[in-house]
Amino acid sequence: MREVLTILPDANLSPAEKRGQVRDVAYAHMDFETISRLSMGRNWRDVPEPKRAEFIEEFRIHMSATYGSAIDRYTDEDITVTGDRREVNGDRTIPTVIGKPGADRQNSIGIDYRLRRKGEQWMVIDVSVDGVSMVANFRSQFQSILAQGGIDRLLALLREKNATTRESLK
Amino acid sequence: MPTRTLIVLAMLAVGALAGCAADPDNPDPFERSNRAIYWLNDSVDRAVFQPVSEAYVAVTPQPVRTGIGNAFGNLTYPNVILNDFLQGNCRQGWSDVGRMAVNSTIGLLGIFDVATDWGMPAHANDFGITLGVWGLDAGPYTVLPLLGPSSSRDAARIPVSIVTHPLFWVPIPCAVSAGLRTLDAVDTRARIEPALQMRERAALDPYVFTREAYLQYRRARVAEAAGKPLAEAPGLYDDHEDDAQGAEGDMEDGPAVPAATAPSPEAAE
Numbered sequence: 043m044r045e046v047l048t049i050l051p052d053a054n055l056s057p058a059e060k061r062g063q064v065r066d067v068a069y070a071h072m073d074f075e076t077i078s079r080l081s082m083g084r085n086w087r088d089v090p091e092p093k094r095a096e097f098i099e100e101f102r103i104h105m106s107a108t109y110g111s112a113i114d115r116y117t118d119e120d121i122t123v124t125g126d127r128r129e130v131n132g133d134r135t136i137p138t139v140i141g142k143p144g145a146d147r148q149n150s151i152g153i154d155y156r157l158r159r160k161g162e163q164w165m166v167i168d169v170s171v172d173g174v175s176m177v178a179n180f181r182s183q184f185q186s187i188l189a190q191g192g193i194d195r196l197l198a199l200l201r202e203k204n205a206t207t208r209e210s211l212k
Numbered sequence: 213m214p215t216r217t218l219i220v221l222a223m224l225a226v227g228a229l230a231g232c233a234a235d236p237d238n239p240d241p242f243e244r245s246n247r248a249i250y251w252l253n254d255s256v257d258r259a260v261f262q263p264v265s266e267a268y269v270a271v272t273p274q275p276v277r278t279g280i281g282n283a284f285g286n287l288t289y290p291n292v293i294l295n296d297f298l299q300g301n302c303r304q305g306w307s308d309v310g311r312m313a314v315n316s317t318i319g320l321l322g323i324f325d326v327a328t329d330w331g332m333p334a335h336a337n338d339f340g341i342t343l344g345v346w347g348l349d350a351g352p353y354t355v356l357p358l359l360g361p362s363s364s365r366d367a368a369r370i371p372v373s374i375v376t377h378p379l380f381w382v383p384i385p386c387a388v389s390a391g392l393r394t395l396d397a398v399d400t401r402a403r404i405e406p407a408l409q410m411r412e413r414a415a416l417d418p419y420v421f422t423r424e425a426y427l428q429y430r431r432a433r434v435a436e437a438a439g440k441p442l443a444e445a446p447g448l449y450d451d452h453e454d455d456a457q458g459a460e461g462d463m464e465d466g467p468a469v470p471a472a473t474a475p476s477p478e479a480a481e
Binding site for chain 2: 076079080082083084086087104107108109129131133149156158167168172173174175177178179180181182183184186187196199200203207
């Protein structure tokens with residue numbers, strides 16, 4: 043969080059550099075394996091072993107491209123950590139509020155980071171924006187796609203999406 | 213008054229629809245027809261609303277658009293205030309009364325948002341949230357023609373927002389009010405453009421993406437209005453790393469192991 047906040051307002055960095063640096067921070071603090079498993083829910087055990095690694099990688103690229111593009115729109119918003127909550131299953135939730143300096147609730151966005159301990163480190167396993175959980179949203183989308191065309195269809199869609207995003211970032 | 217009777221009837225009809233929301237495991241029993249309407253809305257948007265919205269943004273400077281958005285936003289406050297009080301949030305209700313009074317007068321018919329600086333920040337509310345606070349579940353997800361995502365419960369906010377809107381009561385020529393309503397719609401469409409672009413990038417199945425975002429967002433707003441913590445979806449954070457047992461691979465985990473006893477994936481077995 044703090045690291046990201048020093049990167050974003052830095053006027054000396056180009057959008058591409060910012061994206062790169064924030065991505066490095068995100069990669070170090072987000073547990074993409076767990077996010078992948080949670081997003082697949084019970085469908086995860088039906089995915090054959092070799093396809094799991096491929097899925098995690100494509101999904102990671104998709105997530106970072108999607109949320110990375112939000113970085114370009116950052117101007118001078120303040121990010122405030124408003125708490126630190128213990129969840130029943132041992133996870134932690136860090137609620138934050140992002141908005142223009144002095145903005146009211148309506149003009150700011152609540153972003154909650156859900157963390158789970160992995161070894162010695164607390165890693166992000168979900169991000170909720172104004173109460174909308176990324177994992178829950180992906181889980182429903184995956185469920186629907188898997189029901190129609192299985193894991194091969196899902197992987198194809200992810201690859202296709204990632205190729206489009208790569209094009210648009212050029 | 214006949215309109216009032218009509219509205220009450222419409223609300224009763226919607227209530228009846230919400231009442232027969234049978235299956236809590238499936239938020240979208242009408243998926244097939246919903247998808248058809250979604251597709252239709254999306255096509256109309258691409259063909260008409262998006263180009264119109266782009267043209268509007270191109271010819272209207274940002275400060276003007278802010279003023280237009282403020283003014284139309286101000287006109288929703290009778291609705292906001294009504295629902296504040298229906299939810300028992302009197303403090304919020306009076307803040308919104310003050311806000312509307314200040315912005316309608318000193319803010320020149322709402323064009324300038326003075327009230328925010330005076331400690332009466334913007335606030336959104338509607339009758340769907342009120343019904344939620346009163347304990348009604350969202351019911352089946354419903355995509356409405358042109359209006360987009362809704363639910364059987366939230367559809368009830370439409371008649372209420374219509375009759376609480378000042379333009380419904382002010383005797384102005386039909387052509388003028390139609391023009392104002394159109395401007396309102398175009399301005400609203402222009403303001404959700406970033407969200408739609410986000411969906412374009414993020415969604416693998418845009419229909420499901422929209423449904424989930426809508427239902428979750430509304431659930432969060434109801435919890436917020438009721439002053440309750442947001443209940444998390446059951447089983448959402450259960451890890452199925454080496455899950456061998458369990459049901460037919462459906463997404464719901466049901467009343468699984470109490471989460472507290474499952475601190476790590478290994479112990480979850």
